[in-house]
Amino acid sequence: MYLSKESIVNLFFQMNFLYSGEDIQKQGGTQFFSELKYFLALDEFIKSEQRPCDTKNKNDKQKFVVNVGHFVQLSDPNTSESLDAKNFFDSFGQNKDFDVGSNFFSAGAVNKSLTSTTPLSFPSRHPQLLKCENGVIDIADGAYQRFANEQDYLYYQDRKKKTILPNKKALLFFWLNRNTDFTSKDSLFNDFLNSLRKRYSPNMISALKWDEQDAVYINIARNLSTSNDISFVKKEDLIFDQKDSYQRKKYFETWLCLNSSGDDGFRTLCVDVCEQWLDKKMPGNQIGNLFRYKDYESYKREHIRITALKDFSSVSDNDQSGRPRTAINHYLNFLNKMPHTKKVDDDNFVKLLKQLEQEIEKNPERIDALKKLLPLEEKKDKDSSGTQSLFYFNFTPFTPTQKIYYGVPGCGKSHTITTMLKDEKAKTPTFSEENQVVRTTFHPEYTNADFIGQILPEVHEDPQGKSVVEYKFKPGPFAKILKQALHNPSRPFYLVIEEINRGNAAAIFGDVFQLLDRLKNGDTSKEPVGTDGFENHYGKGWSEYFVMNADVNAYIRDAKSDDELDTKSIDVSGIHFSSSTGLRLPPNLSIYATMNTSDQNVFTLDNAFQRRWDMELVPNTCIWSDEDHKKQAKLQIGDTDIRWETFRNAINSEISDGDFFNADDKQLGLFFIEAEGDKIDGKKFANKVLKYLWADVFKRDTGKIFKSENLSKVVEDFTGTDAFDKVFADEFVQSLKSTNDEIKNHE
Numbered sequence: 001m002y003l004s005k006e007s008i009v010n011l012f013f014q015m016n017f018l019y020s021g022e023d024i025q026k027q028g029g030t031q032f033f034s035e036l037k038y039f040l041a042l043d044e045f046i047k048s049e050q051r052p053c054d055t056k057n058k059n060d061k062q063k064f065v066v067n068v069g070h071f072v073q074l075s076d077p078n079t080s081e082s083l084d085a086k087n088f089f090d091s092f093g094q095n096k097d098f099d100v101g102s103n104f105f106s107a108g109a110v111n112k113s114l115t116s117t118t119p120l121s122f123p124s125r126h127p128q129l130l131k132c133e134n135g136v137i138d139i140a141d142g143a144y145q146r147f148a149n150e151q152d153y154l155y156y157q158d159r160k161k162k163t164i165l166p167n168k169k170a171l172l173f174f175w176l177n178r179n180t181d182f183t184s185k186d187s188l189f190n191d192f193l194n195s196l197r198k199r200y201s202p203n204m205i206s207a208l209k210w211d212e213q214d215a216v217y218i219n220i221a222r223n224l225s226t227s228n229d230i231s232f233v234k235k236e237d238l239i240f241d242q243k244d245s246y247q248r249k250k251y252f253e254t255w256l257c258l259n260s261s262g263d264d265g266f267r268t269l270c271v272d273v274c275e276q277w278l279d280k281k282m283p284g285n286q287i288g289n290l291f292r293y294k295d296y297e298s299y300k301r302e303h304i305r306i307t308a309l310k311d312f313s314s315v316s317d318n319d320q321s322g323r324p325r326t327a328i329n330h331y332l333n334f335l336n337k338m339p340h341t342k343k344v345d346d347d348n349f350v351k352l353l354k355q356l357e358q359e360i361e362k363n364p365e366r367i368d369a370l371k372k373l374l375p376l377e378e379k380k381d382k383d384s385s386g387t388q389s390l391f392y393f394n395f396t397p398f399t400p401t402q403k404i405y406y407g408v409p410g411c412g413k414s415h416t417i418t419t420m421l422k423d424e425k426a427k428t429p430t431f432s433e434e435n436q437v438v439r440t441t442f443h444p445e446y447t448n449a450d451f452i453g454q455i456l457p458e459v460h461e462d463p464q465g466k467s468v469v470e471y472k473f474k475p476g477p478f479a480k481i482l483k484q485a486l487h488n489p490s491r492p493f494y495l496v497i498e499e500i501n502r503g504n505a506a507a508i509f510g511d512v513f514q515l516l517d518r519l520k521n522g523d524t525s526k527e528p529v530g531t532d533g534f535e536n537h538y539g540k541g542w543s544e545y546f547v548m549n550a551d552v553n554a555y556i557r558d559a560k561s562d563d564e565l566d567t568k569s570i571d572v573s574g575i576h577f578s579s580s581t582g583l584r585l586p587p588n589l590s591i592y593a594t595m596n597t598s599d600q601n602v603f604t605l606d607n608a609f610q611r612r613w614d615m616e617l618v619p620n621t622c623i624w625s626d627e628d629h630k631k632q633a634k635l636q637i638g639d640t641d642i643r644w645e646t647f648r649n650a651i652n653s654e655i656s657d658g659d660f661f662n663a664d665d666k667q668l669g670l671f672f673i674e675a676e677g678d679k680i681d682g683k684k685f686a687n688k689v690l691k692y693l694w695a696d697v698f699k700r701d702t703g704k705i706f707k708s709e710n711l712s713k714v715v716e717d718f719t720g721t722d723a724f725d726k727v728f729a730d731e732f733v734q735s736l737k738s739t740n741d742e743i744k745n746h747e
Contacts, residue, residue, distance in 0.1 A: 541587025
């Protein structure tokens, strides 16, 4: 008998309570769980091998990695697929060694200990757990007590708020046994304890008091379900993430507008009760954010538990607004009323809005309240009774962008887009670049089939072991991001095209080029009635025109069999998508591109193509308020004292003052060259920057700035602290030295 997949998922989302910090989605959460997994893995190693772990020994490293998996691995270790938890919230890994090699063995204290004359401690930001000496890792003195009793680790009282958090040691007890076989629920505790005793040292068992069963263990076990087979989870199984909770909160706010008699303030109070108020008023009852519940039945059980609590009756009776009981009743009713399914997702929200659209005439006094929460638009219509106002929902409240950033090579075009995506992440913590951004790069050999998608042969074995060739559609970047955006209308999506003019953009886009024309405010478009009798209407942000592509259409519908190709239809983004539905860009899909203005471009963009884009020049300047710009500008060049921004300013000035055709295009951009750390490798600088200046910029008059007679001599001489003196003209070197201190000391 094993824990069911449902129980493992529930334990997974409770595990984030182990971390008491506020930044679980950032580096702090990942670092904390790394500290836990390495400490547990080493204890398990020492229990098995009766000695510390020598990371210089290949077998020791392999055993240590396996032990790490006992804490973080989510997938079946016997399959080729790998999935592990990084922060037990929203970050996952897919490497077979769980990143132990790159993040632990080859970095930090373990790696530094190989050359250190004294033992090094791990971790650096929290109380010491491990000691590292010459690549050998051991348990530090007093580590077990620190692990069990320090606020930074598994101590479970919040001293600041004076409340008790879920018992961290009990959660860890059950999580480490998520794949342990047990005889029955009655023997579960003893079976799990025996399993841990076989793997972990008596010091660990004693420090964490795993052998002292108490009410917390009983309460956790009571809520666990079982399975006859061992269970593993996939990423899609882990559904209780913050984004889902946030979306459900917004859906609930919307639903309250039509289903409660309270004003804006009362609705805000109801949301606050479900989100955090109960935990503040009733500490110790482990209620949490009620928006994590997505279906009626699971929340109904929690609703019964909450209303039966003695503390709840007390706080509810003493709250004059009556909001606690009303709020949790509203949320129960909301989940019960969601159309067609107990699952709350984007498609169901669209269906809910359609119902609201039909009922809105019954609730005219709620229009203003709805406008605050929804993309509610008004249009005038005439009938036999005269002019009347009709309200409808624009289901995707996005204004799409199509923009090309252009400038000299290395000026920061890609950096501008990256910064924009970082801002989106900061604004919406649930934004995932992995899932919501698709990147591609155009080049001379890039084709329409590469960009859109194409039918390719795929060889596999049939049940008789014979090789069979099947032809399947392989989506390109365009088809991938289009499908994602259509299926998730409440989230923004981005297609990023690097070097758009290095390929033949018009040929690559092909007929989807006309999708770049978007509907503006007040514009509408409708599609001819399809074979199944549906007529779709499109508003602001959608493509004004459509194109037909049977392969991409089937891919969006997940239509695979011959029958499905003709008959399968789905409802996405407020439209009915069938085999006869044309392709359009939805409002939540934006496209960003970069373009070099260098005269060595392979292709030019015609005016008809450029007209459909916003164009923005990225200035070739250092923005000192931008930390990435500042760091790049202050890079030291080789063994000299000259900074990159000093050299770049001086050389660009020479180029601007020179007799060059299209001089601006030949200038050095801030990110023309990359570096590791705070220094640009001198050899790299010579072979990349100096070669470019010699062969492309000053090729007709190299003596203007260079001393050497040929490129080989230039590259060879650029060494040492006086590299610039040996290679460049004296007057140019003097101009560098006169401005270098200002760049070095710039704040």
